[in-house]
Amino acid sequence: MRRPPQTISVVTPVHPASIPYLADAYASLRDQRLPAGWQWRWLVQEDGQTGTVAAALPDDPRISTGTNRPGGPGVTRTMALSRAEGSLVKVLDADDRLTPDALARDIAVLTADPTVGWTTAAALDLLSDHSTVRMATDPPGGRLPAGTVHRSWQEDAYRLPVHPATLCIRTDLLLALGGWLALPASEDTGLLLAASTVCDGHFIDEPGLLYRKWPGQMTNQQAHWSPTERADRIQVIESRVAALARLGIGPTSSTPQGR
Incomplete structure (x- = not known):
């Protein structure tokens, strides 16, 4: 009897300013070649209830759309999990493109080694002139032992050594961690640091994402760099990591291995 396909759910939160970039994000997903027996589902979630996001998407049965009351990217990503299928969840922001x-x-990484809970990959900044620039802080490709990403973040003025917009994570691990933090920003940093505290990850040296740089992106907004808000976000993230450590939830615990 033929086995049902395994699924990787791709989660994309959308706010109105990023709608024009959805076609590029979809094209990069549509053109992915998956291993035999795998399929993707695209969970597109509007941060609002206007319906404009669903109207902007192509007719593809692999796309699942949803809406929620405006709550920011962390709330929107987590609401999309109500429709998640399969053992893996991949993040893809609406204005970015997969390579x-x-x-x-x-x-390949996550099916080969059940002790690895998550992956990140190299990312290329996609500039307005269509040129690309690679992050200078990328670590060597390979295993990232639990705790190493957090230590690097602390030592480098709270800048991550890997890009959270490239995260792929086991579904059960994501759910056990409570999804994304309900923060106005840095919710993806918070999830990555929590996951990297609980279990080992893996950095894929080959670029996996084109990270679009444009004026409307959330990290370009003045509020994102407010010293008070940024300090509060960092404190929440640090407190979560410390709580996981105090509870003894770490690499000696069994890693969630999917459904």
Whole structure:
């Protein structure tokens, strides 16, 4: 009897300013080549209830749309999990694009080693002139032992050594951690640091994402860099990591291995 396909759920939160970029995000997902027996589902969630996001998407049965009361990216991402299928969840922001075979590389790592709970990959900044620039802080490719990402974040003025917008994570691990933090920003940093405290990850040296730089992105807004708010976000993230450590939830615990 033929086995049902395994699924990787791709979560994309959308606010109105990023709607024009959805077509590029979809094209990069549509063109992914997956290993035999795998399929993707695209969970597109509007941070609002206007219906404009669903109207902007193509007719593709692999796309699932939803809405929620305006609550920011963390709330919106987590609400999308109500429709998640399969053992893996991949993040894809609405204004970014996957590189060819990015999902296949994530799947290959996570199916080969059940002790790895998550992956990140190299990212290329996509500039307005269509040129790309690679992050200078990328670590060597390979295993990232639990705790190493957090230590690097602390030592480098709270800048991550890997890009949270490239995260692929086991669904059960994501759910056990409570999804994304309900913060106005840095919710993806908070999830990555929590996951990297609980279990080992893996950095894929080959670029997996084109990270678009444009004036409307949330990290370009003045409020994002408010010293008071940024300090509060960092404190919440640090407190979560410390609580996981105090509770003894770490690499000696069993890693969630999917459904």
